[in-house]
Amino acid sequence: MKLLADPFENRSDLNSRIMKFYFLFGLMIVTAVGMAQDTTVEIPAPEIQLKTALLAAPADQRSEAMVYAYNSKGELQVLQELCLIHI
Numbered sequence: 001m002k003l004l005a006d007p008f009e010n011r012s013d014l015n016s017r018i019m020k021f022y023f024l025f026g027l028m029i030v031t032a033v034g035m036a037q038d039t040t041v042e043i044p045a046p047e048i049q050l051k052t053a054l055l056a057a058p059a060d061q062r063s064e065a066m067v068y069a070y071n072s073k074g075e076l077q078v079l080q081e082l083c084l085i086h087i
Helices: 011-035 046-054 058-065
Strands: 065-070 078-081
Touching: 046 065, 046 078
Parallel strands: none
Antiparallel strands: 065 078
C-alpha cells in the first residue's frame, strides 16, 4: 500500500516531452535557416534600375545624378555619369 506518491514516478514521461520539444524546436530552426539561404536574386533591367534610382533624387537634379547599378554578373557598374554642367 502506497501512502505517499513517488515524485519521480512520471519523470520518464516528462523527459520524453522535453526531448520532443527540443527536437521540434531544433527542426523548426534548421528549416527556417534553410529557407533563408535562397541566394537566387533576379536583377532588374538597367533601365528599371536607372528609373528607380532617379526617383530618390529631386526632380531638378535627376539629369545631373550619377547612378550605379548591378549588371547580370552581380558587379557594380555606372548607368549614368555625373554631369557637372551648371548654367
